[in-house]
Amino acid sequence: MMYINNLKGKYVQHLLSVDDMSEDFIHEIWTNALKNKDTNSDSLTGKILTNLFYEPSTRTSSSFYSAMTKKGGSVIPINNVKFSSVTKGETLEDTIITMSTMSDCIVLRHHEVGSAERAAKVSPVPIINGGDGNGEHPTQTLLDGLTIYSNNNNNLDNLNVTFIGDLKNGRTVKSLVKLLSRYKNNNFNFISPDNLRYPSDILPIDSFESDKIEDVISKTDVLYVTRVQKERGSDHNYVLTEETLSKLNDKAIVMHPLPRVNEIPKEFDKDKRAKYFEQMRNGLWCRMALLEKIILN
Numbered sequence: 001m002m003y004i005n006n007l008k009g010k011y012v013q014h015l016l017s018v019d020d021m022s023e024d025f026i027h028e029i030w031t032n033a034l035k036n037k038d039t040n041s042d043s044l045t046g047k048i049l050t051n052l053f054y055e056p057s058t059r060t061s062s063s064f065y066s067a068m069t070k071k072g073g074s075v076i077p078i079n080n081v082k083f084s085s086v087t088k089g090e091t092l093e094d095t096i097i098t099m100s101t102m103s104d105c106i107v108l109r110h111h112e113v114g115s116a117e118r119a120a121k122v123s124p125v126p127i128i129n130g131g132d133g134n135g136e137h138p139t140q141t142l143l144d145g146l147t148i149y150s151n152n153n154n155n156l157d158n159l160n161v162t163f164i165g166d167l168k169n170g171r172t173v174k175s176l177v178k179l180l181s182r183y184k185n186n187n188f189n190f191i192s193p194d195n196l197r198y199p200s201d202i203l204p205i206d207s208f209e210s211d212k213i214e215d216v217i218s219k220t221d222v223l224y225v226t227r228v229q230k231e232r233g234s235d236h237n238y239v240l241t242e243e244t245l246s247k248l249n250d251k252a253i254v255m256h257p258l259p260r261v262n263e264i265p266k267e268f269d270k271d272k273r274a275k276y277f278e279q280m281r282n283g284l285w286c287r288m289a290l291l292e293k294i295i296l297n
């Protein structure tokens with residue numbers, strides 16, 4: 001975890017990037033997340049989380065809300081800054097300082113890359129990056145990683161991972177690649193139209209790039225599908241048909257951070273390889289464990 005010396009000279013634990021999480025930290029979160037499947041607790045009674053969302057969200061904001069309340073805590077939900085003093089011109093920094101006087105942790109989603117780091121520089125309470133522009137989404141990686149780990153015999157090595165869609169703007173892909181790059185013999189395939197390619201400056205060595213899923217689908221272990229982000233100027237449409245998905249091997253898994261538009265046909269939802277709803281359940285349990293770890297540390 002990263003510790004930043006904030007304005008008052010105090011060291012605070014923030015989660016801004018996958019780089020802030022050691023393997024030990026991640027495995028501790030996963031172990032505790034799986035315990036959260038069956039138990040609630042009052043460990044966060046009296047603690048308050050601020051959900052500060054400058055961009056739309058269903059899963060991240062709601063699962064942090066649910067996680068905090070399942071642990072006995074409370075949430076200040078600023079899920080639409082249009083109805084806050086941001087509209088009057090308040091800066092991100094002043095908003096963070098304000099909310100830190102009345103809460104023990106802040107989850108921030110913001111349209112600018114690096115916004116979570118800006119917030120951490122002034123915050124006396126932990127900042128959790130809930131997605132910064134097309135930068136990172138580290139808590140999505142916790143739940144994505146747990147989904148792959150638990151569907152692959154508790155192992156993250158020797159995987160053939162195919163990412164498809166808007167790889168230029170998809171922050172969940174960038175964060176997950178960081179995690180999986182730490183493990184042995186993982187191959188990455190990046191499938192996208194030319195104008196939505198994964199940024200070349202962070203492309204892992206020996207990666208395969210194409211605009212045709214047929215090149216790799218039969219040898220894929222993890223197919224990670226992403227939405228084309230119209231809100232960031234992308235205009236392509238990427239749709240996987242049932243016929244294409246039928247070329248996956250029997251043990252492959254299909255993931256999506258959601259929301260989906262029409263990338264995966266709903267008929268595939270009942271296929272045992274579809275793991276995108278399991279991802280959301282893992283997200284709730286991971287966020288319960290993460291809030292406990294960060295707030296009570």
Ligand code: CP
Nearest residue numbers: 057058059060257258
């Ligand atoms: N996966 C994800 O970040 O979803 P939301 O945008 O709904 O939070």
